[in-house]
Amino acid sequence: MASPPPAAARLVGVDLARGTALLAMMTTHILPTMEPDLAGRMEPTWIGLAFSGRAAALFAVVAGISLSLGRVPAAANRLGLALRALVIAVVGLFLGGLDVNIAIILVQYAVLFWCSIPVFRLSQRSLGLLAGAWIVLAPVASFIVRPWFIDRPEPLVLGHNPTWTDLRDPGKLLTDLFVTGNYPVVQWMAYIFVGLWIGRLPLRNWSVQLGLLLGGAIAAALGKAAEWALMVPLGGHAALMATPQASQWPLDAMLRADLIGVQQTGTVWWLATAAPHSGSTLDLLHTSGTSAMALGFFLLVARMRPLSRTGVLLPLAGAGSMTLTLYTAHVWAVSWSQGGGTPGLEREGLLAVHIVAALAIGLLFRANGWRGPLEWVAHGAYRLGSLKQRTTTATPRQGRVR
Incomplete structure (x- = not known):
């Protein structure tokens, strides 16, 4: 079999990165990111140290990249993109009603898509400047306004995944989505901007792929090095x-593994950490770097002829091409297992079942050229927006009567 053309290799590399993000998120959902040591003190696990924060960030950065890929970029169909995001939000609201110990990202994911629509016309240089400025300034803005939403008789914090009932209080819901929730859109827009900027690069070139790998590694290292300088010597x-948060949470471990749930108020030093899910400048820099590094790596892997010939990449690429369906099935399955649906199955075994199932389903759908069920619905919504947009464009506007 001849090696795939550059365009195919490019798409496979993106799917590989997205599939890896999915499997890493599954791992953090099922295996603990922190555990007590022999003395009873909470310590990060290797899962928390390796994947926490980085997996979800890669998921978001690849989402931004996907908007710029294809013969006609997805961003060109704004109405279609808005409708596709609506499908994602609907799925997320249904999943929010499940009794599951997972911070579900889908509603925020949809809001990120909606908020990205106004910047599609920006040039690549402008997107790069916007991404850099957002990484620096958005965490500061969020830190300034967050106490106003939290330090009040009724804090504007959901404390759970968004559900349909939360639509009754739109102010609280929007505040949680943008500022006080698990994936605050104010900071997470940085990942979309980074992804849009990367998506405008000539990703078929091996030099660009290598540049993403090395440049991402440098950015990630800088983020952690700056954190160490601010946290330890200073x-x-x-x-x-x-x-006060340190008396409420195992903060020492959470600063290394996962800061979700901790409201960062009271001291400006929160801005100096690069803790996973802190949303600080250094966290955004580090995880944007690891995301670029992962993308560059998988784009290079997709170029390797022996791997493309043997089809060894197909299961992971297949899973990466239907993440909405697999993520939804994974969250539902975890909810079912947490309700006693898998007696006698240890966490490691449960994770193995989820990963093998995702790869097997991905291979089946990829080999047959099928879309995932939820991807099919989302694509239908996108095509509906495209049809309406073409109809509107083709209809001549009548002149104003004078």
Whole structure:
């Protein structure tokens, strides 16, 4: 079999990155990111140290990249993109009603798509400048306004995944989605901007792929190095451990593994950490870097002729091409298992079942050229928007009567 053309290799590399993000998120959902040591003190697990924060960030960055790919970029059909995001939001609201110990990202994911629509006309240079400015300024803005929403008689915090009933209180829902929730859109828009900027690069070129790998590694290392300088020699860690949050949470472990659930108020030192899910400038820099690094790596892997000939990449690429369906099935399955649906199955075994199932289903659908069921619905919504957009464009406007 001849090696795939550059365009195919490019798409396979993106699907590989997206599939890896999906499997890594599954891992953090099922296996603990923190566990007590022999002394009873919480410590990060290798899962928390390796995947927490990075998996979800890669998922979001690849979403931005996908908007710029294809013969006609998805961003060109704004109405279609808005309708596709609506499908994602609907699925997310249904999943929010499940009794599951997972911070579900789909509603925020849809809002990120909606908020990205106004910037599609920007040039690549403008997108790069916007991404850089957003990484620096958005965490500061969020830190300034967050206390106003939290320090009030009725804090504007959901404390759970968004559900249909939350639509009754749109102010609280929007505040949680944008500022106080698990995936605050104010900071997470940085990942979409980074992805849109990367998607405008000539991703077929091996030099660009290598540049993403090396440049991403440098950015990720800079983020962590800056955190160490601020946290250790300059006393940032000690200042955070003196906050009220440290008495409520195992903060020392959470700063290394997962800061979801901790409201970062009371001291400006929260902005100096690069903790997973902190949404700080250094966290956004580090996870944008690891996302670019992962994308560059998988784009290079997709170029390797022996791997493309043997089809060894198809299961992971297939899973990456239907993440909405597989993510939804995974969340439902975890809810079912947490309700006692898998007696006698250890967490590691449960994770193995989820990963093998995702890869097998991905291979089946990829080999047959099928879309995932939810991808089919989302694509139908996108095509509906495209049809309406073409109809509107083709209809001549009548002149104003004078």
